[in-house]
Amino acid sequence: MKVEINGKMLNANEGETILELAKRNDINIPSLCHKKGFDGLGRCRMCLVEIKEGHRTKLVSSCVYPVKDELKVQTHTDEIIKIRKDIVMLMYLKSPKNKYVQKLAEEYEIMIPEKYVQKISDDCILCGLCVEACRELGTSAISMVNRGTGKKVSTPYDDESKDCIGCGSCAEVCPTNAITMTENENTRTIWNRTFELVSCEICGKNYTTLETLKYSENLLGQKIECICDECKKKITAATFKESFKNIY
Amino acid sequence: MSSQRQILVCCGTGCLANNSYEVYLKFKDLISNKEIQIKPIIKPTGCNGLCEKGPVVKILPDNISYFKVKAEDVEEIIEETIVKGKIIDRLLYFDTNTKNKITDHKNATFYKNQHKIAIRNIGEIDPSKIEDYIERDGYAALKKVLFTMKPEEVLEQVDKSNLRGRGGGGFPTGLKWKTCAKYNHYPKYVICNGDEGDPGAFMDRSIMEGDPNTVIEGMIICAYAIGANQGYLYIRDEYELARKNMQIAINSAREYGYLGKNILGRGLNFDLEIVRGGGAFVCGESSALMASIQGKVGEPRAKYIRSVERGLWDQPTILNNVETWANIPPIISYGPDWFKEIGIKNNFGTKVFSLVGKVKNTGLVEVPMGSSLRSLVFEIGGGVIKDKKFKAVQTGGPSGGCIPKEHLDISLDFDSLNEIGSMMGSGGVIVMDENTCMVEVARYYMEFLSEESCGKCTTCREGIKLMLDILTNITKGNGKEEDLDLLLGICDTVEKGSLCGLGQTAPNPVRTTIKFFRDEYLEHINNHKCPAGVCKNLTSYQINSEACIGCGICKKKCPVDAITGENKKLHVIHQDICITCGECYENCPTNAIEIGGGIFES
Ligand SMILES: Cc1cc2nc3c(=O)[nH]c(=O)nc-3n(C[C@H](O)[C@H](O)[C@H](O)COP(=O)(O)O)c2cc1C
Ligand code: SF4
Numbered sequence A: 001m002k003v004e005i006n007g008k009m010l011n012a013n014e015g016e017t018i019l020e021l022a023k024r025n026d027i028n029i030p031s032l033c034h035k036k037g038f039d040g041l042g043r044c045r046m047c048l049v050e051i052k053e054g055h056r057t058k059l060v061s062s063c064v065y066p067v068k069d070e071l072k073v074q075t076h077t078d079e080i081i082k083i084r085k086d087i088v089m090l091m092y093l094k095s096p097k098n099k100y101v102q103k104l105a106e107e108y109e110i111m112i113p114e115k116y117v118q119k120i121s122d123d124c125i126l127c128g129l130c131v132e133a134c135r136e137l138g139t140s141a142i143s144m145v146n147r148g149t150g151k152k153v154s155t156p157y158d159d160e161s162k163d164c165i166g167c168g169s170c171a172e173v174c175p176t177n178a179i180t181m182t183e184n185e186n187t188r189t190i191w192n193r194t195f196e197l198v199s200c201e202i203c204g205k206n207y208t209t210l211e212t213l214k215y216s217e218n219l220l221g222q223k224i225e226c227i228c229d230e231c232k233k234k235i236t237a238a239t240f241k242e243s244f245k246n247i248y
Numbered sequence B: 001m002s003s004q005r006q007i008l009v010c011c012g013t014g015c016l017a018n019n020s021y022e023v024y025l026k027f028k029d030l031i032s033n034k035e036i037q038i039k040p041i042i043k044p045t046g047c048n049g050l051c052e053k054g055p056v057v058k059i060l061p062d063n064i065s066y067f068k069v070k071a072e073d074v075e076e077i078i079e080e081t082i083v084k085g086k087i088i089d090r091l092l093y094f095d096t097n098t099k100n101k102i103t104d105h106k107n108a109t110f111y112k113n114q115h116k117i118a119i120r121n122i123g124e125i126d127p128s129k130i131e132d133y134i135e136r137d138g139y140a141a142l143k144k145v146l147f148t149m150k151p152e153e154v155l156e157q158v159d160k161s162n163l164r165g166r167g168g169g170g171f172p173t174g175l176k177w178k179t180c181a182k183y184n185h186y187p188k189y190v191i192c193n194g195d196e197g198d199p200g201a202f203m204d205r206s207i208m209e210g211d212p213n214t215v216i217e218g219m220i221i222c223a224y225a226i227g228a229n230q231g232y233l234y235i236r237d238e239y240e241l242a243r244k245n246m247q248i249a250i251n252s253a254r255e256y257g258y259l260g261k262n263i264l265g266r267g268l269n270f271d272l273e274i275v276r277g278g279g280a281f282v283c284g285e286s287s288a289l290m291a292s293i294q295g296k297v298g299e300p301r302a303k304y305i306r307s308v309e310r311g312l313w314d315q316p317t318i319l320n321n322v323e324t325w326a327n328i329p330p331i332i333s334y335g336p337d338w339f340k341e342i343g344i345k346n347n348f349g350t351k352v353f354s355l356v357g358k359v360k361n362t363g364l365v366e367v368p369m370g371s372s373l374r375s376l377v378f379e380i381g382g383g384v385i386k387d388k389k390f391k392a393v394q395t396g397g398p399s400g401g402c403i404p405k406e407h408l409d410i411s412l413d414f415d416s417l418n419e420i421g422s423m424m425g426s427g428g429v430i431v432m433d434e435n436t437c438m439v440e441v442a443r444y445y446m447e448f449l450s451e452e453s454c455g456k457c458t459t460c461r462e463g464i465k466l467m468l469d470i471l472t473n474i475t476k477g478n479g480k481e482e483d484l485d486l487l488l489g490i491c492d493t494v495e496k497g498s499l500c501g502l503g504q505t506a507p508n509p510v511r512t513t514i515k516f517f518r519d520e521y522l523e524h525i526n527n528h529k530c531p532a533g534v535c536k537n538l539t540s541y542q543i544n545s546e547a548c549i550g551c552g553i554c555k556k557k558c559p560v561d562a563i564t565g566e567n568k569k570l571h572v573i574h575q576d577i578c579i580t581c582g583e584c585y586e587n588c589p590t591n592a593i594e595i596g597g598g599i600f601e602s
Helices: A018-024 A078-094 A099-107 A129-137 A169-173 A210-220 A229-247 B013-017 B020-032 B071-083 B130-135 B140-148 B151-161 B173-182 B203-210 B212-226 B240-255 B286-293 B322-334 B336-340 B373-380 B414-419 B438-452 B458-476 B481-497 B501-505 B508-516 B518-526 B553-557 B583-587
Strands: A002-005 A008-011 A048-053 A056-061 A071-074 A143-145 A152-154 A181-183 A187-190 A193-199 A206-209 B006-010 B041-045 B057-060 B064-066 B093-095 B100-102 B189-194 B230-235 B260-263 B268-276 B317-321 B350-357 B363-368 B390-395 B402-404 B428-433 B540-543 B593-596
Touching: A002 A018, A018 A071, A048 A078, A056 A078, A078 A099, A078 B458, A078 B481, A129 A169, A193 A210, A206 A210, B006 B020, B013 B020, B013 B203, B020 B041, B020 B071, B057 B071, B064 B071, B130 B212, B130 B240, B140 B212, B140 B322, B151 B173, B151 B212, B151 B322, B151 B336, B173 B212, B173 B317, B189 B203, B189 B212, B189 B286, B189 B322, B203 B212, B203 B240, B203 B322, B203 B350, B212 B230, B212 B240, B212 B268, B212 B317, B212 B322, B230 B240, B230 B286, B240 B268, B286 B317, B317 B322, B322 B336, B350 B373, B363 B373, B373 B390, B373 B428, B390 B438, B402 B438, B402 B508, B438 B458, B438 B508, B438 B518, B458 B481, B458 B501, B458 B518, B481 B501, B481 B508, B481 B518, B508 B518, B540 B583, B553 B583, B583 B593
Parallel strands: A002 A071, B006 B041, B189 B230, B189 B317, B230 B268, B350 B428
Antiparallel strands: A002 A008, A048 A056, A048 A071, A143 A152, A181 A187, A187 A193, A193 A206, B006 B057, B057 B064, B093 B100, B260 B268, B350 B363, B390 B402, B390 B428, B540 B593
C-alpha cells in the first residue's frame, strides 16, 4: 500500500495507523496519549493530521486512522500547528505547575493568557495511558469516571480497589507523574490501598508487591522465583557470556 | 373512521402535568353513569402541540376543541356540548393572530400553517391501542413492503425520497440504508435514537408517547430492507411514559404478528427491545449510544470505520432518529414523489420543531422544510410575549447558533441553518426577546456543554471550559476587548480539534453571538453595561423623570424598599439599596424605568 506523508511516498502495511506508519519512517507527529503496543486513544488531539480524500481535506487523529491506499497526509500545516499550540496552552491552564506541561509550553512557545490560569494546578492531563496500561494487564482497576471538566481517573467510587494489585504500571506510564505511589520500608501505597512488598532473593531489594506476584503466578499457572528485573538481566547477561565462551 | 362521537383528552406530558388525566377519568366516570343514547368513546391521546394551553379536549366529529379544561368543566361539557350540542365559548381557543375565538382548532393560525407527517396521528389516537393506529392506515406500509416489494425496492424508494436524518446531521437515510445493506456479515442491527438530550426539546418524546407504532413500523421496514433481525429503542432515562407506551406498542405488535418470528407469514424475523438511556447528553451521539447499549461508558469513538459497517458489537448497524423513523411508513405508502412535493430541493418533507421561549404559542409544530423562521415565530408562534421586541432565535439545541432579526426570513432547512452558523439540530427553537442578554446566552450554553462534554478530547473539555471562563468574566464586568479574539481563536480549535459533533459544534453559540451581537459584548466590556439588564454586576435601574407618573407601583413591587417617592410625584431608586432584581422595570405601566450600566466596583 502506498501512502504519501508530507510529499514522501511510503510503503504502508494493511491495518496500521497513520501515526504508526509515520513513526516507522521517522516522521515526527506529536502525541501525548499514544504508546507503542497500545491501541490509539484519540484523546489528547495532538496527533491530528490533515488527510486528502478526493478534493476534500479533513483533520483526523492519526493514532486511530487506518492507512488506505493512495492516502495523502500533511502533518504540519499552519492550521494544525495552531491547534497543537492551543492544546498545549489549554493543558497549561489546567496544569500550570506540572514540569512536563511547563516543558511542553516552552517547547511550543505558548503565549499564556495569565488571567485564565487555574489557581489549583492539576497534574493529570487525562491522556488515559494509565487506564490502558491497567486494562492491558487485565486488572482494569482504574477507569475514567465522570464527564466534562469533572472527568478523572479513579477506582470505583474512589474506594480502595479490590482489583488493584499495586504493580505500579499506571504510575510508570504516566507522563506527568500525576499518580502518587509512595513506598515505605515494606509497603507500597497506591490508589488508597497499601500493599506488602516482596524482596528479591538475590539482591534483597523490594521490587514488587505480593499481590502482583500472586497475580502473575495465577496467570502463568506456576510458581515464580522472586528475582527483580535487574538481577534477571544480570543472570541473562551472564548466561550469554558463558555461551559465547563456548563458541570462541 | 367510526361516526360515533369521540372525546379525545390530551394526555401528553405537558397536559398530564396540568391534571389532564383527572379530566379523562372524570369524563369516563360521568359518561358511564349517564343516560345518553349513543355513548361517546373517550380516549387519552398524545401531545396536541399547544402544551401551554392544555389540557386540550377535542370532540369529534363535531370538531370542537376546548383548551385549558379542568375537571370541574367536564360536567358542563357533557351537559351543554355532548347533550345539547352547544359550544362553550369560555373554553375555546383564542387566536392571538386573528384575535378571534375558534371552534375547530385546525383553523387556528397555530395549526393552519402546519403540515403533519411525522406527528400525523398524535392527538388523534389512543397511543396504547394499536387498533387506533391500524385504523389510520397503520402497518399498511409494512404490508405493502412484505407482500409486494423486494428489499432493494424498499431501499430504492427511501433513497429516492431524499429523506435526510432528523436527528440533526441531516445525513441521507436512503444512502445509509443502502450502504449497510451491501455488507454481508450478520447479524445486523437497527436502532432508534430516542435519547433527545437537548434541554427544552420534546419532539421525539411526543412521537414515542403519542404514536409509538409508527416508529416500530419504520424500524421493521428497515430490518426487512437491510436484513436485520434485532432492533433496539434507546430511550432517554427520564422518559418514563415514552418507554411505557413503547413497550405497550411492542407487545401489541407482537400479538398482531408484526414483530417476532415469521412476520405476517412472510419469513422475516425481527424483534425489538427497549434500552434505557445513559442519562448524559453525549449518549445521543451515535458511537457513544452504541457503547452505552453494549454496557460500556458512553464515550464517542473515532468513526473512521462507519457504523453501517461496524456499529453495535462491531456489526453493521442502522441508527436513525425517532422522527426519521416516523417518516418511513408514509414515504412507503404514498411514494417518494409525494414526499418530494413537500419542502424544498435537497430538503424535502417536513420538520418537527419545539417552539419555546418568549413566544406566545409555545408547543410542538411540524412545518414543511423551507418555511421561514419568521412564519414560525410570528404566525404559528403568534409573536413575542407581551409584544416585546424580538431579539433572536436559537435553533439546534445547546450547540446551535443565535439568529438575529435581520435574518428572520431564513429558510428552515439543514443547509441554510448551517450556512448562517447555526444548525437544525433536532429541532429546538428558542425565541428570545429584548430582555435576553446574548453574552449570558452564550455563557449559559458553554456551561451546559462543559458539563455535558464527555471529557475525552483536550480541545472539547478544556476549550469549552476556557470559553466559559472568558464569558463568565465578561458577564461579571472583567472582560477585555482582546478576550474576544482569544474566544474566537479557541472556537476554531475546539471545532476542528474535537472528535465528535458535540465539540465540533460547541462554538456555534459563541461565534454567532459575537458575529451578530458584537456591540452588546462591547457594551459589557467597555461600558460595563448589560443592555438587556440581565448581568447583575452590569445593570442598574433609573427612573426617567419625564415618564414617571408617580403611581407608586414600583415602590410597592420593590422587595427591598429601594424606591421612595410621594404619590403622583417623581420616584427615585436608591442605588445603594437596589439589588437590580428588575421588578420595577417589569411592572412600570409607563415604561419609565431605564436600564443603566453597572455601578461598578472592580
Ligand atoms: C452530542 C450529540 C448528541 C446527539 N444527540 C442526539 C439525540 O438525542 N437524538 C438523535 O436522534 N440524534 C442525536 N445525535 C445525532 C446522532 O449522532 C445521529 O447522527 C443520529 O441519531 C442519526 O439519525 P438520523 O440520521 O436519523 O438523524 C447527537 C449527536 C451528537 C454529536
Ligand atoms: S468532542 Fe467532546 S464530547 Fe465529543 S468525544 Fe471529544 S470530549 Fe467527548
